Amino acid sequence: MAGVFKVLCQVSHKQGRRVAHQPWINHMTRRSLASFKASDLQIQLSTELKQKPDPNNLVFGKEFTDHMLVVDWTKDGGWTAPTIVPFGNLSIHPASSSLHYAIELFEGMKAYRGVDGTIRLFRPYANMDRMSISAARCALPAFDKDELLKCMSELIRVDRDWVPHSTTSSLYVRPTMIGTEPSLGVSPPTQAKLFVIIGPVGPYFSTGTFNPVRLYADTEHVRAWKGGVGYAKLGSNYGPTIMPQVNAINNKGCQQILWLYEDEHYVTEVGTMNIMMYWKNEQGEDELVTPTLDGTILPGVTRKSLLELARKWGEFKVSERPFTMKDLVKGVKENRIYEIFGAGTACVVCPVSSILYKDEDLEIPTMKNGAKLATRFYNELNDIQYGRVQNDWMYNVD
Numbered sequence: 001m002a003g004v005f006k007v008l009c010q011v012s013h014k015q016g017r018r019v020a021h022q023p024w025i026n027h028m029t030r031r032s033l034a035s036f037k038a039s040d041l042q043i044q045l046s047t048e049l050k051q052k053p054d055p056n057n058l059v060f061g062k063e064f065t066d067h068m069l070v071v072d073w074t075k076d077g078g079w080t081a082p083t084i085v086p087f088g089n090l091s092i093h094p095a096s097s098s099l100h101y102a103i104e105l106f107e108g109m110k111a112y113r114g115v116d117g118t119i120r121l122f123r124p125y126a127n128m129d130r131m132s133i134s135a136a137r138c139a140l141p142a143f144d145k146d147e148l149l150k151c152m153s154e155l156i157r158v159d160r161d162w163v164p165h166s167t168t169s170s171l172y173v174r175p176t177m178i179g180t181e182p183s184l185g186v187s188p189p190t191q192a193k194l195f196v197i198i199g200p201v202g203p204y205f206s207t208g209t210f211n212p213v214r215l216y217a218d219t220e221h222v223r224a225w226k227g228g229v230g231y232a233k234l235g236s237n238y239g240p241t242i243m244p245q246v247n248a249i250n251n252k253g254c255q256q257i258l259w260l261y262e263d264e265h266y267v268t269e270v271g272t273m274n275i276m277m278y279w280k281n282e283q284g285e286d287e288l289v290t291p292t293l294d295g296t297i298l299p300g301v302t303r304k305s306l307l308e309l310a311r312k313w314g315e316f317k318v319s320e321r322p323f324t325m326k327d328l329v330k331g332v333k334e335n336r337i338y339e340i341f342g343a344g345t346a347c348v349v350c351p352v353s354s355i356l357y358k359d360e361d362l363e364i365p366t367m368k369n370g371a372k373l374a375t376r377f378y379n380e381l382n383d384i385q386y387g388r389v390q391n392d393w394m395y396n397v398d
């Protein structure tokens with residue numbers, strides 16, 4: 001024991017500082033775990049195939065395909081063989097811990113039918129990594145990310161006709177894991193269910209052009225906090241945001257919330273998207289800035305992709321650092337803000353046109369400035385996602 005302690009001390013001494021545990025920064029390797037295997041997949045095809053919806057009238061998250069992937073886990077027996085079964089209701093015990101204590105996680109990603117007809121997922125390993133981090137945080141079982149990805153790919157192949165033949169629509173993929181522990185004790189689940197449901201989704205901006213949003217900078221409610229679980233996609237982070245969101249819509253005339261933190265009103269996220277600000281900073285440099293992954297911010301795959309693109313271009317400063325409403329207001333008053341937009345899988349980028357903060361309307365000139373950076377990001381990702389440009393971010397499902 002003393003020897004181990006000594007070794008640890010030497011390591012941290014060598015590094016010069018102690019590094020806190022940062023689960024939101026993924027250090028994991030893709031080692032094999034006691035997991036289900038795609039080679040054990042059992043497929044039960046549906047005998048009643050549903051009518052596919054008109055791709056022009058898709059409402060997000062309302063349409064699902066004919067099949068779903070389901071895998072069960074117990075502490076004693078481990079994972080069952082993965083199954084693809086007809087889409088339908090789940091049957092779970094009413095004491096299931098997911099229903100009482102929100103022992104639950106989810107992911108969100110998309111598959112695209114490329115212009116060459118090939119179906120591809122966008123950066124699925126990033127979602128698998130994040131899902132593993134979420135699972136660990138809410139005491140749900142670990143699984144092998146490669147095996148889950150192979151099973152999901154098979155599900156998409158089974159329902160391949162549901163992937164829209166369109167370069168404005170895609171197939172949304174929703175992996176989920178829930179605690180099914182049939183007991184009211186607040187304890188680690190000894191039973192869990194992993195399932196993946198998929199469904200076609202239409203363009204986020206149905207008009208074909210950007211639909212900028214007005215934000216309510218909420219000074220009352222907080223989405224996530226230091227030491228909390230803001231970095232994980234746990235259901236428990238989202239339920240409590242509905243009431244403030246309804247307030248922003250009904251009482252403030254805004255579409256989304258700008259989530260702030262601490263008395264300094266640090267800018268953190270917008271709705272369920274990461275936030276990006278492109279401006280001339282106090283030093284007079286053009287800069288794209290987004291908050292640091294400090295544990296309160298969800299590490300978005302879109303956020304990461306936009307940062308990587310911007311760094312590759314190397315045309316302006318790219319920063320991950322905290323900034324406050326005071327910085328933002330000063331930027332607005334001094335006409336230094338070019339664009340503010342949200343970033344997430346659903347829309348890629350979502351331009352912001354104004355922010356209501358402490359009863360003051362801040363006009364954000366994103367659209368007046370032609371949303372040039374937002375558009376460039378959107379087009380670049382779109383070309384990659386629909387296979388117009390070859391990029392190893394894409395994972396072939398076929």
Ligand SMILES: *Cc1c(COP(=O)(O)O)cnc(C)c1O
Pocket residue numbers: 108233269271272273274298299300301302303343344345346
């Ligand atoms: C899912 C999510 C995002 C965006 O993540 P992507 O991986 O880019 O879709 C950002 N913020 C929150 C709070 C989220 O839940």
